[in-house]
Amino acid sequence: MFFHFKDRFPKLNAYWDKYLPFQKRVEAPAKAVLLEEGKISQHYIFIEKGCVRTFFNNNGDDKTVQFFFENEGLSSFDSFINNVPSTFTIETIEPSVIYLLPKQHVLRLMDELSHEPDFAQMILQMTARRQMHYINEFVSIIRDTPEQRYQLLLSERPHIVQRVPQHYIASYLGVSKVHLSRIKSKLAKGKPHF
Amino acid sequence: MFFHFKDRFPKLNAYWDKYLPFQKRVEAPAKAVLLEEGKISQHYIFIEKGCVRTFFNNNGDDKTVQFFFENEGLSSFDSFINNVPSTFTIETIEPSVIYLLPKQHVLRLMDELSHEPDFAQMILQMTARRQMHYINEFVSIIRDTPEQRYQLLLSERPHIVQRVPQHYIASYLGVSKVHLSRIKSKLAKGKPHF
DNA sequence: CCGGAACGATAACATATGTTATCAAGTTCA
DNA sequence: TGAACTTGATAACATATGTTATCGTTCCGG
Numbered sequence: 200m201f202f203h204f205k206d207r208f209p210k211l212n213a214y215w216d217k218y219l220p221f222q223k224r225v226e227a228p229a230k231a232v233l234l235e236e237g238k239i240s241q242h243y244i245f246i247e248k249g250c251v252r253t254f255f256n257n258n259g260d261d262k263t264v265q266f267f268f269e270n271e272g273l274s275s276f277d278s279f280i281n282n283v284p285s286t287f288t289i290e291t292i293e294p295s296v297i298y299l300l301p302k303q304h305v306l307r308l309m310d311e312l313s314h315e316p317d318f319a320q321m322i323l324q325m326t327a328r329r330q331m332h333y334i335n336e337f338v339s340i341i342r343d344t345p346e347q348r349y350q351l352l353l354s355e356r357p358h359i360v361q362r363v364p365q366h367y368i369a370s371y372l373g374v375s376k377v378h379l380s381r382i383k384s385k386l387a388k389g390k391p392h393f
Numbered sequence: 394m395f396f397h398f399k400d401r402f403p404k405l406n407a408y409w410d411k412y413l414p415f416q417k418r419v420e421a422p423a424k425a426v427l428l429e430e431g432k433i434s435q436h437y438i439f440i441e442k443g444c445v446r447t448f449f450n451n452n453g454d455d456k457t458v459q460f461f462f463e464n465e466g467l468s469s470f471d472s473f474i475n476n477v478p479s480t481f482t483i484e485t486i487e488p489s490v491i492y493l494l495p496k497q498h499v500l501r502l503m504d505e506l507s508h509e510p511d512f513a514q515m516i517l518q519m520t521a522r523r524q525m526h527y528i529n530e531f532v533s534i535i536r537d538t539p540e541q542r543y544q545l546l547l548s549e550r551p552h553i554v555q556r557v558p559q560h561y562i563a564s565y566l567g568v569s570k571v572h573l574s575r576i577k578s579k580l581a582k583g584k585p586h587f
Numbered sequence: 588c589c590g591g592a593a594c595g596a597t598a599a600c601a602t603a604t605g606t607t608a609t610c611a612a613g614t615t616c617a
Numbered sequence: 618t619g620a621a622c623t624t625g626a627t628a629a630c631a632t633a634t635g636t637t638a639t640c641g642t643t644c645c646g647g
Contacts, residue, residue: 257536264532280521286528313513319503322513326520327474333527334480338458340534341567342451345604365625373535378604380626539634559595572634574596 208321211312218308222298227291233299234289240278242299246271249295250362254370255287263371266292266359279305292363345374346382402515405506412502416492421485427493428483434472436493440465443489444556448564449481457565460486460553473499486557539568540576 222245227233234240236255244251246269253273254263264287267273278285279302291297312318339348349372353360359368369379416439421427428434430449438445440461447467448457458481461467472479473496485491506512533542543566547554553562563573 255532255536262532262535264528264535277521277525280517286525286532309513309517313507318513319507319516322516322520323474323503326516326524327471330520330524330527331471331480333524333531334458337527337530337534338449338456338480340531341456341458341564342449364623366623370535375605376625377606377627381604384626558593560593569635570595571597571636575634578596 210315214308214312218304221304222300225297227297228294229291231291234275234285236288237284239282240275240285241302243274243305245298247296249291249293251291252367253287253289263367340373345372348372349382404509408502408506412498415498416494419491421491422488423485425485428469428479430482431478433476434469434479435496437468437499439492441490443485443487445485446561447481447483457561534567539566542566543576
């Protein structure tokens with residue numbers, strides 16, 4: 200969450216660097232669970248290499264909520280901040296190199312940061328953007344057909360299609376893996392590639 | 394957004410009361426536009442009486458994103474904070490009594506508030522909850538069938554079903570109004586009421 | 588008080604999507 | 618290396634959902 204705003208708020212860099220030493224480096228294989236559904240989040244997670252998804256279990260099959268890649272950070276935000284059980288699991292997709300920053304340090308970082316004069320503006324701008332992201336996810340799914348959503352993924356976030364197994368993408372799009380396969384073959388017919 | 398946290402952070406009361414005089418009271422008929430898609434949000438909106446929806450236009454027909462009722466506050470958050478065009482329109486559903494607090498006062502309120510020692514915690518807890526709300530909207534739509542979503546609405550937010558015209562609810566659920574009508578008639582057959 | 592708009596139900600048809608099953612090609616790991 | 622697992626495609630069938638059209642009712646403004 201914070202990492203993405205380093206450019207807009209250069210002051211973040213100093214804080215970030217200060218807490219780097221407290222991070223724990225982890226090399227995780229594929230399908231390694233970084234946080235389990237129902238547990239309380241204890242770390243902020245930063246991805247140096249590899250990719251990660253968040254998902255929840257629903258009657259046996261799981262539904263993917265979001266994908267994360269290199270140089271992105273995440274946590275189960277509500278669980279982390281409000282000390283409640285996490286709604287979803289965080290799991291590596293590929294073998295990955297992960298940095299874990301324990302909650303106590305993050306909270307200390309936030310507390311120090313809150314003495315900066317423009318902290319209010321910064322935190323509001325950050326959270327407004329995050330919120331907009333999730334609203335857009337919702338908007339897209341009530342506005343677009345699965346086929347349109349897949350094409351949006353292809354054009355705007357092609358790395359997801361390239362690196363993530365198809366059934367994860369299917370559940371993220373809100374369709375069965377069989378239907379996503381149909382969508383792909385339909386698109387392939389319309390637009391032959393030489 | 395802030396109003397809901399008055400109980401958890403009693404200090405908010407003092408700030409809220411302090412800025413009450415700067416609000417403008419408006420009596421709006423049904424279908425009155427409080428903020429238009431594409432414009433930049435200039436007010437925080439508080440609903441004293443009536444109800445309101447946010448929606449966006451999509452090729453002529455509109456898609457409802459969220460409903461708000463008495464004693465709830467809202468703004469087009471990203472537009473308000475980041476000074477960007479609003480993604481959606483805010484419109485009354487019923488004739489309503491609305492209070493508008495101009496942006497400058499809200500920003501001043503936030504700035505004062507940021508000197509409170511637990512401001513960081515407060516703002517993080519608030520935003521984590523809001524974020525969770527929107528994630529849950531997304532999760533529900535990739536997990537549940539429209540019929541299940543309608544039943545959830547019936548059991549957990551029955552006031553929406555009672556007060557809001559059906560086609561608004563249909564677009565919020567992500568189905569056509571015809572299909573929502575089908576869902577209702579199907580449920581009525583299964584569970585006859587005497 | 589009238590006429591039109593808004594709201595909601597229903598039918599008929601077309602299309603989209605889910606489910607289950609099968610097959611093939613990689614990939615992993617003992 | 619071989620067996621098990623993962624990934625992906627496809628077929629066949631059942632169900633869900635969209636679209637268009639029609640009808641009746643209610644509501645509201647001139």
